[in-house]
Amino acid sequence: MQRYFSDERQGDNFILNSNDWHHIKKVMRMRNGDKIEVVYQEKLNICQIVDDNIKLIKTIQNTIDDYDITLLVPTLKESKMDFILQKATELGVSNIIPVTYKYCNINYKGKEIGKQSRWQKICIEASRQCKRLKVPTVYPITKLDEITFTDGVKILCSTKEKEKTLKNVLKSNCKCGKLYIGFGPEGGLELEEEEYLKQKGFISVTLGDLILRTETVPLFVLSTIKYEYME
Numbered sequence: 001m002q003r004y005f006s007d008e009r010q011g012d013n014f015i016l017n018s019n020d021w022h023h024i025k026k027v028m029r030m031r032n033g034d035k036i037e038v039v040y041q042e043k044l045n046i047c048q049i050v051d052d053n054i055k056l057i058k059t060i061q062n063t064i065d066d067y068d069i070t071l072l073v074p075t076l077k078e079s080k081m082d083f084i085l086q087k088a089t090e091l092g093v094s095n096i097i098p099v100t101y102k103y104c105n106i107n108y109k110g111k112e113i114g115k116q117s118r119w120q121k122i123c124i125e126a127s128r129q130c131k132r133l134k135v136p137t138v139y140p141i142t143k144l145d146e147i148t149f150t151d152g153v154k155i156l157c158s159t160k161e162k163e164k165t166l167k168n169v170l171k172s173n174c175k176c177g178k179l180y181i182g183f184g185p186e187g188g189l190e191l192e193e194e195e196y197l198k199q200k201g202f203i204s205v206t207l208g209d210l211i212l213r214t215e216t217v218p219l220f221v222l223s224t225i226k227y228e229y230m231e
Contacts, residue, residue: 001046002028003037003128005135012056014038014047024049042133062133067229068152068178070095071218074185075104075141080215085119089126089136091222096123098141103187112141144193149200152178156202157217158194159184166205166221170228179225183217 002024008015016024016038024030030049035057038045044060071093073084085096098119108115120138127135153176155169182197189197198204207220 001035001037002030003039003131005124005128006038006040006054009040014040014045014054014056016054037131039133044133067176068094069222069225070097070152070178070180071222072097072099072147072180072182073218074099074101074183074214075106075108076185076214077106081119082122083215084218085122085138086126088218088222089123089132090130091219091226092132093136093218093222094134095137095139097139097147099144099147100141101144101185101193102190104185105187108141116140144196149180150178152176152180154180154197154200154202155182155221156194156197156204157181157183157207157221158204159188159206159211160194161204161206164203164205166207166224167228169203169205170225174229181218181221183214183221186214 004016004020004024006014006016024036030036032049032051034049036047036049036054038047038054038056044062046057046060047054048057049055069092071084071088073081073088073096075081075098076084081098088096096119098115116138120135123136123138126132153169153173155166157166180202182202184193194204207217212220
């Protein structure tokens, strides 16, 4: 059953946007009486298409992850950003903050709003595909010193750290409700950037002896979090 996300409800009818209706009618070729899933306010609803309306049949009580993961993603070239956004969504990330580091070799200046909108759409599509109840929020492109960090466990993937492992840090903080994950661009983090994050409470961890590609790092970390925290 196809899944869609709605931000508006009128009585027993859910309002979908024009892109969703195009997908329903032109791509999936659904007809009157066909059933779909609609997520509204993080609740799953079974609905039926009735005369160009999406009518509620029943609401299903589903559980969602009880931890919140914010991923600090270096601004990378389009294909790598798309890959990270899609896979991070599938692996349960809650928030994505694109960050401009010194060694980022891509400049999106003047295109920030368009990129944020495009990246948000990628997360919506990935959430629909993997049957999530919550779409990750993609924040505007920002500088490192403009980010406000709240309470939570903050993890920095570092090539300089040799002893403290991701596994041990996660095991020591197994009841945390919020996590921040930071990692560098292809050119790595500048020493000052890494020290700044440490001052903000980030714990440097090693991911092992191998040097992973930038786009591989969030997949490794999020998969490990899923494994350690999954009931």
